[in-house]
Amino acid sequence: MSSVERSPLSTGKTWSNVPSAPHSAWRRRLSRLASEVAWHGALILACAFVLLPIIIVFFGSFKTIPEFFAAPYGLPKQWDLTNYRQAWADANLQTALVNSVISTSFGVIASTVLAGLAAYGLARFDFAGRNALRLLFIGGLVVPVQLIILPLFVIFRQAGILGGLLPLCLIFAVFGIPLATLVLTGFFALLPRDLEQAARIDGASHLEIFWRIMVPLSRPAIAAVVILNGVWMWNDFFLGFILISDPDAMTLPVAIMAFRGTYLTKWGLIFASVIMSSVPVIIAYLMLSRQFIAGLTAGSVKG
Template sequence: MKNSNEWMKNGVIQALLALNGLVMLYPLFVMVVSAFKTNAEIFSSPFALPHSFALTNLQKVWEQTNFIRYMLNSFGVTAASIVLILVFGTMAAYAIARYEFKLGGAVLMFFISGMTVPLKLAIIPLFIQLDALHLIDTYAGLILVYVAMGLPSAVFILTGFLRTLPRELEESARIDGASELLIMLRIMLPLARPAMVIVAIQNAVPIWNDFFFPLILITSDDLKTLPQGLTVFIGEFTTDWGVMFTGLTLAALPITLLYIILSKQFIAGITQGAVK
């Protein structure tokens, strides 16, 4: 009886997971399929397969937009933002987690408070400040905004993970004559790799997909990121939805592959830490 109940419980869980997977993946399937359709096909049979898998929409994306430039801009902004978030977030989290000082708790709460208020609510004073610094319509201004958005959660995640690491590792390294910088770079940070991968994934996806801040802060066509650049197909009276879905599919592909790669590294990092 117990085995039967356990089997039913596992079956219900598997069914719910399969249903959740279907709900999550079906819109992506519709997006990819619609990339091969014309506007007439999309409106007449939105959920059916296309009559032919022609690359006409892909040709329009390539010829009518500066697609490669937009994608390179997104790559550059996302990569620079993630690197800065990891560097500054790791340094702050390491100081809070591994050293004891009076204001350690207050500093941590300062970073955590940044998670409570969306930065979009402060877009007007933020725009005024960036304009005063001559950072409007620049990569630097956009990257600084993303770093400010990502640091609070990065410090929160990394601090919690670094606090779980045994202090005996540091003490033995100090006895061997290792400097504080060497201890952090060679001993502690390799063990914190799973948390760093989580931070990278958590921030890379929204930064890559963000449309709001590039729309406000970027005006030059050569500096536009991919989500902003694809709006060229949205007209005042008509929208070429087939071409739009093609651009969205191409835009989703790199970040999806990156997510899969980092997920594998995350699992490998956990396994490596468990073995050690």
């Protein structure tokens, strides 16, 4: 029970010195073992809930149509890459991959630069209307995309650029601003002012202070912003779905849904395309899981 009552027995080191110990120490160990097993058991169950569907889709990506009926959750008969090759070609995944890389990197870089500059202005200067301005940026988080995309659709149509990749890039660049501003303003505000003042006495301009001092000191926050915005832009379906009609401009999620629409029952191909589109983000996640988890939760912790 409480830690006061704990005898040396519970440490497991001195039990042999105590005459009456072996029996109760054995029981103690047993109950500790049981709780250990229960602990692993519960967490393994949770992990199975996460992993089983992914594993089954991975199996499915190698199967032929009859195999889905013959062995719904079994291993595929062969591990050759027929489905992958065909899906890669038919779903235009190569182009889609390039489009996803272009739109996501443009969106991430542009929104981080824009929001980084703005966050410095908002966090390090006092001026009337500062809080209102900050609220204006961060308030963007509660604007539903469904609302804002409709007038934008009309605007892009009038401008004659609807259907290609450009509107998506522009929207990513701006829609990334609210979260990035939230995270970076919070971080910049916490940095000590001494360095900045010293630099200013040395004659550094504000832009130099921003670039030489604030940016290097804020690497963790910037990484968080890049991951946070990068993941949603890479995974976004809705915006691309509405704005892109040209097959050569489709991003991965849009291309896969289009592919699914035309190859309704060619399950193996669809699952192969799902696996291929998820591999980059899963590899990045497994390599940098700590940064991903810190990054994806950073926006919320300060809010």
